[in-house]
Amino acid sequence: MVSGRKRKFNEQTALQAAMEVFWAKGFVGASLADLTKSMNINKPSMYSAFGNKESLFIKATQHYIDNNMKAHLGALYAADIPLKTRLKNYMMSIVGMQCSTEQPKGCYLVLCQSEVAGGDIPAEATKLLIEIEAAPKALLAKLFSTDKEAISLGLNENSAGNALSLYTALKGTAAMARSKVPPTELEFVIDTMLTGVFSTGKSHAIPSPTLQ
Amino acid sequence: MVSGRKRKFNEQTALQAAMEVFWAKGFVGASLADLTKSMNINKPSMYSAFGNKESLFIKATQHYIDNNMKAHLGALYAADIPLKTRLKNYMMSIVGMQCSTEQPKGCYLVLCQSEVAGGDIPAEATKLLIEIEAAPKALLAKLFSTDKEAISLGLNENSAGNALSLYTALKGTAAMARSKVPPTELEFVIDTMLTGVFSTGKSHAIPSPTLQ
């Protein structure tokens, strides 16, 4: 193998720390001093391990997706659970993360995506943040357009709109969570939006059975 | 009167320009160079007229409230218009602002309030941003608890929750608007949340008329 001094820090641990700084402060607001202090390494170690601030951010963002977004997906496809319940479990799982005391409140992505418009985020990072935006919308839209129950309720007729409604609600709860609104209150918000989606679906989709 | 050289710039115009920079970049992201360039004045003029970055921000925030928030309130209290319609008009008026091409997209306050948790906003400004948060929630809650129609629909029974749902939806649309989602799509989201609020109200509030 190659010789040389061994790394004192664990790359994943350092990345987790960096992620939490970006989560709390955004890309622009997070300084290298903030980052390296929280990662417990010095600047040259950071640069040799991660490249520069932008590529550290890109890796931290990927780390966030892998460790804080994907875990919720399971709830969406659980067997033998009504669609509305699956959606609620999915959304409340995300809300729980947004309100967790173990990590910064709110959503990493909502904050950083809102920084994009300011024009101070480098090109590659901007591209990633914009791409990420599409995924959950597409995922929910696909669910609404393919799920048996969704189809029988007519929710497939505006799958994109229904997905957008839920996604928007989650962006809203992210902002509220950052302002320390507790998850118990946000649960009511989620319930309300789900009620709206499901009752809109019905009114649009259920034709009179006696006709046609 | 007092003598001396006359001001070349209009204070309100300069404040409007500063507001737009904070709106696009947040408090942390907006540099004095950004601000003074957009205000078309130099730093000493800025400092003599507005104090420092923090007090400029406080004045810009007040300017935002006066010029971009208060205008929507009329819709809430319009006579002879159903409550649901009034709420929709109010919310769509805000969404229209969030999506306007005349100003930065999204909401000034949502961005800056999300910066508070980062800890880099000075004390007075932080205090203001937190105070502001309470007003629209209280306003909607009061409407739900006092409006005749709201009471008859039972929406007063959870006026705070209903207010929170709508407020959260607006925070969500602010984030979506910043990502350039068009108002036509956000209108569907607003409709859905309103449907949720009103149908939740009904299910809670309408007791079986044959009983009791």
Next chain:
DNA sequence: TTCATATTGTACCAAAAGGTATTTTTAAGT
């Protein structure tokens, strides 16, 4: 026309920003 005063423009300051060069330390391979 002079005088006092307020605003401007330029130049400047110390601190913090992102990023590196260089030296010191630590480890593995021989």
Next chain:
DNA sequence: ACTTAAAAATACCTTTTGGTACAATATGAA
């Protein structure tokens, strides 16, 4: 034990940050 190589620590670089001193320039009052 000695070399080689990689990581760490310190010091440093340039640019930008928020904020000012100071001289130049207008303006109304006397």
